Amino acid sequence: MTLAFALDPVVDPALRDGILDLWTDVTNAGGAVGFVAPVTRDEIRPELAKQLVTLAAGDSRLLVGHDAEGRVAATAFLTFNTHRLRTHWLWVYTVMVHPGHQGKGYGRDLMAAVADAARGLDGIEAIRLGCRGGLGLEDFYGSCGYKEVGRVPGAIRVGPGDDRDDIMMLLPLH
Ligand SMILES: CC(C)(COP(=O)(O)OP(=O)(O)OC[C@H]1O[C@@H](n2cnc3c(N)ncnc32)[C@H](O)[C@@H]1OP(=O)(O)O)[C@@H](O)C(=O)NCCC(=O)NCCS
Numbered sequence: 001m002t003l004a005f006a007l008d009p010v011v012d013p014a015l016r017d018g019i020l021d022l023w024t025d026v027t028n029a030g031g032a033v034g035f036v037a038p039v040t041r042d043e044i045r046p047e048l049a050k051q052l053v054t055l056a057a058g059d060s061r062l063l064v065g066h067d068a069e070g071r072v073a074a075t076a077f078l079t080f081n082t083h084r085l086r087t088h089w090l091w092v093y094t095v096m097v098h099p100g101h102q103g104k105g106y107g108r109d110l111m112a113a114v115a116d117a118a119r120g121l122d123g124i125e126a127i128r129l130g131c132r133g134g135l136g137l138e139d140f141y142g143s144c145g146y147k148e149v150g151r152v153p154g155a156i157r158v159g160p161g162d163d164r165d166d167i168m169m170l171l172p173l174h
Helices: 013-028 042-058 106-119 137-143
Strands: 002-009 060-066 072-080 089-097 127-131 148-159 162-172
Touching: 002 072, 013 042, 013 060, 013 072, 013 127, 042 060, 042 072, 042 148, 060 106, 072 106, 089 106, 106 127, 106 137, 127 137, 137 162
Parallel strands: 089 127
Antiparallel strands: 002 060, 060 072, 072 089, 127 162, 148 162
16 A cells, blocks of 8 residues: 655645645644644645745645545655756655654655656756754655755754754755
């Protein structure tokens, strides 16, 4: 059993609500996707809206994994660089698998689908992402073929006295 992945699905209210629920549940389970628990859907909604604007503008692509019940269970945004000297690689943001599905290999399936999608995009030679230190995420991405290429100590303040490294991971596509 795996998820059914779709690149650039139609963004309708059901998909928006599904991503919002996923993002909220993942954050409240301790996930590192731009927020710190506890969060509400209303706090996340503006951030999702920003990402959907980049999608509508053609500046990013969306990969979604649905589970057997048709629920949104995983996402990743592939975001192009706008800087003229950086157009040969892209960023991946908002990598998440629903807490009820974590640990089943779906995260690795998601990152394989991300790499396949990126390989299909003209001129894209590498994928870069940043992750929060202290959660073992560099090991997850390492198991997906990414290499740690840099680390900014304490760049992410998740709470008073709790600064985490910002870890840069890179996957060359050839
Ligand atoms: C990180 C995440 C996407 C991984 O998805 P997943 O479905 O749980 O991962 P998988 O089951 O595919 O695991 C793949 C491998 O990575 C390892 N792994 C997964 N999460 C890990 C973690 N947090 N720390 C260390 N290793 C981890 C697994 O043990 C497995 O290794 P193995 O094959 O040697 O057993 C998922 O846990 C998640 O959504 N977390 C919350 C959101 C988040 O923090 N996202 C990262 C944004 S940068």
